[in-house]
Amino acid sequence: MAIVVKLDDLLHAKRMTLTDLSDRIGITLANLSILKTGKAKAIRFSTLEAICTELDCQPGDLLAFEADS
Amino acid sequence: MPSDHSTLLGFTRGLLWLMLALVAAAFLFVVASGGALVAIWPDIAVEAKNSQVFVDAETMRPQLFALLGILAAILAAAVYVLRQLQALVASAATDPFIPANAGRLRRIGWALVIVQLLALPLGWVAGHIAVSTSKFANMGGLDLNSILAILLVFVLAAVFERGAAMRAELEGTV
Incomplete structure (x- = not known):
């Protein structure tokens, strides 16, 4: 995929887990995953x-954005 | 799903089973007619001659066999269409916009094409053995309604394909 999601990096920088983010913004853990x-x-x-x-x-x-090639 | 749709789907399910039963009965009639053509042909020929519906009742046995064969093939196609429709109706109760339904509709379309193609020799044979004023001679042939139904089914298949793609896109939206 040419579009890369850097959510993992951002969460790591903020010392936050995906579950924490899910609780705070009200989007399901499954969707964030x-x-x-x-x-x-x-x-x-x-x-x-x-x-x-x-x-x-x-x-x-x-x-x-990262080119596929 | 709203209750009126459930009622409609339930009614459609019942109707499809009824149609399958009618097709099965028609198939049995075709088989029995084939057996009668073999077993009691002289009696049938006399009755056919007296009815004054047929041009040459004594020599039409091969054509009658051909007619029964074509009818059996049409009935087989009808069973296939009805079974596909049953699967469509079953999925309509939960999630109709799936790629499988687009495939089912396309297969129904092709089955209807086959039925229309089989109706052509059916009409040709019936027209040759029966007098032109009889109902028997009007059997089969090209039917504008059938052609419109075929086009409609293929268009519907394309709509379902697009719907399924949109559903997949929506499910992947976060």
């Missing part, structure tokens, strides 16, 4: 906003 493992096909602006608010980051910190 899908996002973290790069299995998500799309992300809602509301999800992006909630994660960025909680982790105090920009969308660009969470997502990156």
Whole structure:
């Protein structure tokens, strides 16, 4: 996948677990796990906003583009 | 799912089983007719001649066998279509927008194409052995309603395919 989700790095930097984030932003652990493992096909602006608010980051910190080749 | 849909689906399920029973009865009739053509052909030929429906009652036995064969094939296709419809209705109660349903609809479409293609020789044979004014001679042939139904089913299959893709996309949205 060309779009890489760097949620793991952000969580590590904030010393936060996926469960903590799930509790704070009200998005299920299953959905956050899908996002973290790069299995998500799309992300809602509301999800992006909630994660960025909680982790105090920009969308660009969470997502990156890497060419497949 | 709203209760009126459940009622409708339940009614459809019942109707499909009834249609399957009718097709089974028709198949038995075709088999019995084939047996009668073998066992009591002279009696049948006399009755057919007296009915004045057929052009040449004494020599039409091979054509009647052909008609029964085509009818049996059409009934087999009808069973296939009804079974696919039963699977479609069963999934409609839970989640109809799955790739399997698009496949089922496409297979129903092709089965209907086969039925329409079989109806052509059926009409040709019936038209040759029966007098043109009889109902028997109007059996089979090209049917505009059938062609429209085939087109509708293929369009519906494409709609279901798109619906299933959209559902998959939605499920992958976080």
